[in-house]
Amino acid sequence: MIKTMTIALAIAAIAAPAVAAPVRIETPWLRETPPAARTGAGYALIRNAGTSEDRLLDARSAVAERVEVHSMTMDGGIMRMRPVTGGLAIPAGGAVALRSGGYHLMLTDLKRPLRRGDVVEIRLRFARAGELPVRFRVEPIDFRPEGGRHGQ
């Protein structure tokens, strides 16, 4: 009986962080930049397994002066990029993709270029989940996380 309770407690202890932080970050990557680049872009799939909506408020990294959540929209052939104000909502039980051509992390005033193969830590701050350190891998320009690089 005591043995069973100990095992149960151990399982609970291991499972606890997952319960406390239902937000998961998948396939985080940064696009490689040219030398002397001032800006960079980061992408990931953000899943919220929790029962309440969360919001990605902002982010920070040692590699850039500022990391912001931006949206990109195309309207009649015109591209517009804007900082997302008030945080990006991640619905309960849902997911939001930061991906090329849509929402992305905008790294401004890079302190060094992002080189292919580098791993860069970016701390994402959520309204409920708090601050999550995420390791972003620097990938080639035409990288596509879902299916490798796109069609040759």
Add this chain to the structure above:
Amino acid sequence: MASEPRGPLFPLRVLLWAAVAAVLLGYAGLTLWPRLRPPADPHAGYAAAFGGPFSLTDQSGRTMTEASLRGRPFAIFFGFTRCAEVCPTTLQTMARLKRALGPAGERLDLVFVSLDHGRDRPADIGHYLTLFDTPIIGLTGSAAEIDRIVRAYHVYYKKVPVDGGDYVIDHTATVFLMDAEGRFFGTLAHDEGDAPRLAKLRRLVGAA
């Protein structure tokens, strides 16, 4: 064969009917003539509407004009080097499509024009374009010169201030295809698939 006597107004009646016939024939001719003519080049109207003279500086500091691009077809795209999204992806796509054309792709020039005349110097554009493993001509110039080429290509761009005194630039993300004489040939849309894009580029370089 009995006929009605011709009244004194007969010559006038003939004259009036002749006038009516002439008007009808003339009207039919005017209406039908444009349709009967061989169809004009459907691009002729656009060809004059896009493109035109410019004088800008390339990444190595050389002056480039529309005459510098004469003799080879080119694909031209407008952006800025701090654009971390649509600009690198579009330029990479153009580099990839140029390579996909095979030897015929050697006849195609890729041109990038920076709209950020306040910040992008030729050297910045040079650095930026080293990211793409295909040569791209990078152009910049004074505000007045950028405005001239922007008007020539009917490109929209607008500086939009963001927090921290910075700004982003909204801009047209269409790629314009120009023939070897500098005449408008077509466009590649941002969301267009590779197959139609390649088909247009093949026609542009004469490999269709």
